[in-house]
Amino acid sequence: MAISVDRYLAITAPLSYSRRVTRLRVTLALITIWALSLAVSFVPIHLGWNTADYRVQHSDWGMGEEDKEGYYCQFEWNNNYVLVYTFGTFYLPLLLMCGMYLCIFRVAREQVKRIRAATPSFARSASNQAIAREHKATVTLVAVLGAFVICWFPYFTLFTCMGIKENTNPPNTLNSVILWLGYFNSALNPILYPAFNRDFRKAYAELLRCRGPFRRKLQLTRVSIHKRLTFTNGQMVSQQSEKHKNTDNNGTDAKTVTPQERNGIPSEPS
Structure with a gap:
């Protein structure tokens, strides 16, 4: 019955569904359903409303007499x-x-x-x-x-x-x-x-x-930490590559290459 009401509100009024069906109202509905179930099942029997003369059944029995x-x-x-x-x-x-x-x-x-x-x-x-x-x-x-x-x-x-x-x-x-x-x-x-x-x-x-919510939050935290570490490592690798490239360029600029050396002819000693 409660699920039928939930589906009815979700289909007929989808825009106001999240405002109507809140966690507090769902909790109160569940408590009410269980309370009504217990009341309907036990209260009439223990008060004798179910019998013809409105007496409580077997109230005069003693402990263990049901086996006699x-x-x-x-x-x-x-x-x-x-x-x-x-x-x-x-x-x-x-x-x-x-x-x-x-x-x-x-x-x-x-x-x-x-x-x-x-x-x-x-x-x-x-x-x-x-x-x-x-x-x-x-x-x-x-x-x-x-x-x-x-x-x-x-x-x-x-x-x-x-x-x-x-x-x-x-x-x-x-x-x-x-x-x-x-x-x-x-x-x-x-x-x-x-x-x-x-x-x-x-x-x-x-x-x-x-x-549960705690475990989902922990998983999201782990994923975000992994992404941050990956991004940081990427920057470090990029910086190292850039530094290595600059070192190679500096080494190349420090040495002057003559046209003869580029053609495979060794230069004469000065």
Whole structure:
């Protein structure tokens, strides 16, 4: 969801993107996302909002009694909890993501049309590159959104049916497969995003190689020092060559060469 908002701002308002999306706001957004996830997952269960009589499940159990006969840990829910949870965590974010991706796709198509209309016939290669970028962006959006829907739609559909319709008990195998299919989406996202986005690949490369800001600064310092040393050595070599040349010229000027010596005839002693 957060990445969808980021892409929406980058495509629809590229000139104000750097002003809106700052490091501080991204940090606050990440903290908010994790806080909401923890609140939605733990608070209703620990307060008993998920049960029919609004009691906290297994609060009367003692330490180690879960292994005794007759004790069975089963997650309970009521209709209100199911509807609020499913629509708040899946269906509403899904609708927002589809709306933002649709706007992104439309804006990208309009940009390509303007580029093609303003591009002369002898410069069609740039227009073709823009079309290729549009196609790649479309594939990226379809892959990310498709993976999200395929992985999570079966789980939330089954969970909604089990909450609304009583006495709905699917097989344990089917329940486990659908549950782990949803979890698989979290493992699939780190693969999909760098596969279609160069910025993610660069960020992963820097993270895996531990190329942080300090190391990049150190590398730039080494390069600048090497350039300065090379330039200084070049001046020294040039000065040495010039000095050697002057020495040769001085030596040549100190000795007078007669025409006979130039013709190979030794000069007579004086």
